[in-house]
Amino acid sequence: MSSTPEVYLDAASSERLHPAARDTLVAALERGYADPRRLHRAGRDARLLLDNARAVVADALGVHPDEVGFTSSGTDAVHRGLLGLTAATGRDGIVHSAVEHSAVLHAAAWRPSPATTSIGVDATGRVDLVALAAAAAAPGVGAVALQAANQEVGTLQPVDEAALPDGVPLLVDAAAAVGHVPLPRRWSVLTASAHKWGGPAGIGVLVVRRGTRWTQPFPGDDGLEELGGFPNVPAALAAAAALQAVLAERDEVTARQFGQVATIRAAAAALPDTEVVGAAEARLPHLVTFSCLYVGGDEIVDELARRGFGVASGSACTASTLEPSHVLAAMGALTHGNVRVSLTRETTDEQVAAFCAALGEAVTAIRERAGL
Amino acid sequence: MIELDCRDLPCPRPIIELAKALPGVAVGDLLAVVARDPAARHDVPAWCRMRGQEYVGEERADDGAPRYVVRRLT
Numbered sequence: 096m097s098s099t100p101e102v103y104l105d106a107a108s109s110e111r112l113h114p115a116a117r118d119t120l121v122a123a124l125e126r127g128y129a130d131p132r133r134l135h136r137a138g139r140d141a142r143l144l145l146d147n148a149r150a151v152v153a154d155a156l157g158v159h160p161d162e163v164g165f166t167s168s169g170t171d172a173v174h175r176g177l178l179g180l181t182a183a184t185g186r187d188g189i190v191h192s193a194v195e196h197s198a199v200l201h202a203a204a205w206r207p208s209p210a211t212t213s214i215g216v217d218a219t220g221r222v223d224l225v226a227l228a229a230a231a232a233a234p235g236v237g238a239v240a241l242q243a244a245n246q247e248v249g250t251l252q253p254v255d256e257a258a259l260p261d262g263v264p265l266l267v268d269a270a271a272a273v274g275h276v277p278l279p280r281r282w283s284v285l286t287a288s289a290h291k292w293g294g295p296a297g298i299g300v301l302v303v304r305r306g307t308r309w310t311q312p313f314p315g316d317d318g319l320e321e322l323g324g325f326p327n328v329p330a331a332l333a334a335a336a337a338l339q340a341v342l343a344e345r346d347e348v349t350a351r352q353f354g355q356v357a358t359i360r361a362a363a364a365a366l367p368d369t370e371v372v373g374a375a376e377a378r379l380p381h382l383v384t385f386s387c388l389y390v391g392g393d394e395i396v397d398e399l400a401r402r403g404f405g406v407a408s409g410s411a412c413t414a415s416t417l418e419p420s421h422v423l424a425a426m427g428a429l430t431h432g433n434v435r436v437s438l439t440r441e442t443t444d445e446q447v448a449a450f451c452a453a454l455g456e457a458v459t460a461i462r463e464r465a466g467l
Numbered sequence: 468m469i470e471l472d473c474r475d476l477p478c479p480r481p482i483i484e485l486a487k488a489l490p491g492v493a494v495g496d497l498l499a500v501v502a503r504d505p506a507a508r509h510d511v512p513a514w515c516r517m518r519g520q521e522y523v524g525e526e527r528a529d530d531g532a533p534r535y536v537v538r539r540l541t
Contacts, residue, residue: 370517388517389483411478411506419478419506429513430506431479465483 101405102446106291107246107271107382107437108407113293116337120295123329131328132321145328151335152300155342156278156285164301164319165331169270169288172299173198175322176266176284177238178205178312179303184264186237190214190230192222192252193425196268199240200421210235219374220250220426224257232260239265243272243279247409247422247435248373249382254279264307273300274341275349275379283307292341293440294334297327341440348440349380355447356383359436362451366458372428381438384409386423390432390461398457399434404450407435470499474532478506482514485537489520492539497523501534511535 103111112120127144129137146160153160166172177199181187188210189203203211212230216222222241231239239259244251254267264283272278274292278285284307289298303309303319311318341348360383364371368388387395392410399406409420410433419430436450471488473481481502492498500511508525515522515537523536 368517386513388514389479389486391477391479411504417505419509424509427509427513427516429517430509431482467483467486 099403101400102403102442102450103405103439104436104442104450105405105407106439107379107435109290109296110293111439111441112295112333113337113340113440115340116294116333119336120329120333123332127328127332131326141328144332145326148328148331148335151339155335155338156273156287156300156302158285158302159305162302162304162319164303164322165326165334166299166301166322167297167327169268169286169291169299170196170198171323172286172288172301173240173266173268174202174205175312176286176301176303176309177202177240179309180264180266180284180307181206181237182312183308183310184237184262186210186235188212188233188236189238189240190227190233190236191240192216192227192242194220194222194245194247194250194422195240195242196246196270197421199242199268203240208235208237210237216425218426218428220245220248220372220422221374221377222252224253228258228260231263236263239263241265241267243267243269244276244379245373245422246271247420248384248426248428249379250374251276251377251379252279255281257281264309271379271382274338274345275381284309289330289334289337292334292338294337295330298330298334300334344440352438352440352442353380355438355442355444356381356436358444358447359383359451360385362454363434366455369432369458370429372423372426372433382435383437384423384433384435386410386429387432387434387458387461388429389465389467390458392431392433394461395432395434395457398461399450399453402453402457404453407437409433409435468497468499468536470501470528470534473500473502473504473507476502476504478504479510480504481507482510485511485514486518489518489539494539494541497536497538499526499534499536501528501532503532507535508533511537
């Protein structure tokens with residue numbers, strides 16, 4: 096094994112803490128420990144920090160501070176968001192694309208309903224808008240869930256083009272998109288996850304637009320002020336600081352990443368029996384997925400790790416279950432030999448070039464072992 | 468019809484066996500692979516698409532294991 100540090104290419108699973116978040120977190124740990132509901136000085140300090148975090152996140156997302164709540168994760172935000180919509184409408188049916196994050200699929204399965212429908216996608220992973228609108232109009236549908244961008248293949252969904260019936264609210268899971276691309280505008284509820292943009296883990300964001308029929312679905316009081324118990328004030332403020340910093344750098348970083356991903360897409364497509372998966376242009380700037388015939392997902396992850404690159408895979412043999420990625424399956428894509436590369440804000444052109452070279456070597460080596 | 472017994476092989480071995488067996492099948496003839504691995508359900512059709520062969524469909528072997536049938540086109 097080489098002693099060279101690993102080149103981390105799995106930002107879509109979790110981005111490294113942004114330096115702005117680190118400084119803010121350390122300062123806020125000193126000041127933001129108290130209960131923000133208390134009227135003593137320490138409580139007022141914590142309240143000030145929490146309000147500041149909400150205001151910064153609201154400004155970054157283009158919403159009002161009183162529309163923003165912090166949860167314990169992106170998954171938690173999706174669960175509370177979706178189930179809060181169905182609880183408020185009294186209709187348990189959830190219409191969602193087949194390529195949503197498992198948090199959405201799990202929420203949809205929580206209260207089985209005949210109106211719950213999974214909507215298919217095309218070969219690039221883009222949802223069928225006609226089928227989505229038709230399913231949303233069925234009786235018993237309490238909410239529609241459509242992601243801003245896909246977490247595995249990077250395809251952007253045409254959220255603002257969705258023609259949904261009046262009274263059927265839309266939840267947009269923006270966890271993969273926030274900080275990377277402009278967000279859709281037409282939604283009632285939006286969710287995100289701070290560690291995907293360089294904030295700390297343990298902070299999700301739940302935005303509920305004013306006027307939306309939404310209620311807290313789990314035990315506790317209504318409202319976004321206190322979701323799931325005592326708030327993590329320092330982490331919320333650090334998440335807000337990271338988001339602010341990431342958005343300030345976004346144009347420069349994403350332009351660079353878009354080109355770097357185009358380089359990796361071309362290198363992967365040039366390999367024999369290898370298919371790049373997902374939209375070529377309407378995509379996240381920093382993420383690319385491809386699948387190589389006759390290659391095990393665990394083998395390619397291991398071979399790339401030995402060459403100094405850390406990547407993810409949607410193949411079954413790398414998952415905790417034997418089931419392959421539901422996203423790749425819904426797209427009709429090859430599920431084995433899958434590699435997902437997601438660049439960090441610091442990935443360099445040199446690292447991308449070295450990765451492309453290592454990829455070709457790794458695939459060739461694995462196929463030779465298989466006798467092909 | 469040639470049938471490959473890949474019941475107990477993990478992904479991507481059923482697809483590797485399929486690729487290795489294809490040259491032994493005449494153009495126009497069928498080739499079947501029996502595989503319990505859940506990835507095969509998606510990967511046999513994807514292999515056919517990528518390699519220009521025809522995916523005929525999914526059947527059951529006598530013991531109930533999924534059997535995927537392919538027609539050689541090229």
